[in-house]
Amino acid sequence: MTVAITRFQAKISGYSGDGPGLENCPVRTVIDHIGGKWSTLILLALSEKPYRFGELRRLVPDISQRMLTQTLRDLERDGYALRTVFPTKPPSVEYRLTELGQSLFAALCGLLDWAEANYLAVKEARRSFDERNA
Amino acid sequence: MTVAITRFQAKISGYSGDGPGLENCPVRTVIDHIGGKWSTLILLALSEKPYRFGELRRLVPDISQRMLTQTLRDLERDGYALRTVFPTKPPSVEYRLTELGQSLFAALCGLLDWAEANYLAVKEARRSFDERNA
């Protein structure tokens, strides 16, 4: 698979040495930030339609408000989400995906589909591994 | 986008409530484990061809030997990688992707390509955000 060799060299190895190259690795730049516990979930929620803060809390009941705030800030900072404040009383804040966020979501869909199709195999592999190493 | 609504409801919401449903969420089961700092990198390396422990260390110079061991164990446990010990002296151990690992890698490729194509936009978004909130 010469293709894959090229892929790896291009995507990783060139940035793995010493010096300031690490921050310029595309894979790390992007993956590191969607690896959080909640990022993909919120991204997935917002891919549906814009939501307000409280609505997101209800959609993902087991997220703390602290982490919801922080996850939304991160998504905003990376250019994936747009935050709009409506100066009503009490205030209301809407979050929606940007074009960049929508395109990231589209790229993520393949992985989400894979997860849905194969997670049982993964769970079984874990069970089997744990049994062998008991 | 009714499609996305369906996707979200199916993939997340049903598992987000109370009870033991969370461990059965496909998205979390898979994403949580490839969200580590090194998993995708090692997966990417092994997608090229089988490697030995020391070769992987050299390919990803900034990984500690402790984390390389642990990442490889996790990949093995999830059924993505196969570990083969050759009882030579000194011993030599080869890691290669399983079918499951290769199919996960294929599903991941879309995201890796996206990262490569868009990471400059992400970096710029971050810079701009940090400037606005200085």
Add this chain to the structure above:
DNA sequence: CAGGATCCCAAACGATACTG
């Protein structure tokens, strides 16, 4: 309603030393 501030814990990660 949508957070900010603070405290605290657990997990992830890194560095170093040692071994079959």
Add this chain to the structure above:
DNA sequence: CAGTATCGTTTGGGATCCTG
């Protein structure tokens, strides 16, 4: 060579209280 063991640090994340 390919690990294991131990330690210390750093980060991620949860709980709680407070506010415009």
